[in-house]
Amino acid sequence: MNALQFSRTGDLAALEFVEVAKPVPAEGEVLVEVKAAGLNPSDVKNVLGRFPYTTLPRIPGRDFAGVVVEGPQDLIGQEVWGTGRDLGFFRDGSHAQYLTLSAKGVAHKPKALDFAQAASLGVPYTTAWDALQRSLVDANTRLLVIGANGAVGSATLALAKILGAKILAAVRRPEQLKALQAQGYDGILLDKAEDLGSSVNAVFKGGADVIFDTTGFWLPAAVSALAPFGRIAIIAAPVDGHVQLPALALYRKGGCVVGINSLLYNSETCAGMLEQFGKFFDQGLLPLPDGLLETPLSQGLQRYAEVNEGAGDKVILIP
Incomplete structure (x- = not known):
């Protein structure tokens, strides 16, 4: 699968667009086909080495929206979204075509949100x-x-x-x-x-x-x-x-x-938050995000650099 990955930290030149093996979910996990992934300033800081607990090599990315393709039967085919401190730091994150995480770490995506919109909200809204x-x-x-x-x-x-x-x-x-x-x-x-x-x-x-x-x-x-x-x-x-x-x-x-x-909460805890306020989108009580900059994952290196330079657009990577 295609992914962004870094094997060292210190500057954005460490980030590469690579081909890696598709992950295999362990017992109690799901495999999510990532349809959209948010790019947050913390993802950029991660590559720059601001989080000393990050293990390497690592695929970055915390926020995602996608479809469960492997895992518990009741979740297969479900549209989900998620975020959490483990993603991109202790385990591979969302800036890839697929990711694995705890089956309890995904929340049902509100129907009112498309994948890109859902992927833009994880860190800001849970915070x-x-x-x-x-x-x-x-x-x-x-x-x-x-x-x-x-x-x-x-x-x-x-x-x-x-x-x-x-x-x-x-x-x-x-x-x-x-x-x-x-x-x-x-x-x-x-x-x-x-x-x-x-x-x-x-x-x-x-x-x-x-x-x-x-x-x-x-x-x-x-x-x-x-x-x-x-x-x-x-x-x-x-x-x-x-x-x-x-x-x-x-x-x-x-x-x-x-x-x-927000980095105190793993994907399971964040999924609980997303379920709590996600219903407000379907009830028409929360505004739908707009003005998103959707870009192919292959252009991720450029987008990381732009966010690092202070660009104001909310970037959504599309694998």
């Missing part, structure tokens, strides 16, 4: 769902989403709306704010860090109950925007991993910081 669940977001929550225009931010807005939360979206550029307002969301512009608290308090008197910083840059400033007993969820940090946190102000508010890391 957003985990952040909302672990931050205890419900219909009584005043939620601030920082970086609301990104993939995870957009997923968070859509899921939080279903949960009934009161939502405030924060973005950097006026055109981003205008686009979010056109979708019915209240929003603010991010400018000076010292102004975040007053901007949020002007909308949510007393502060936001939950703040989800998807950017990694607003954690210190978010404390002033937090309501008593509030939660700040984070998924990123500066390159050196350190911030100056106003701990005195945080503990006086009874606040806490919640780290959100």
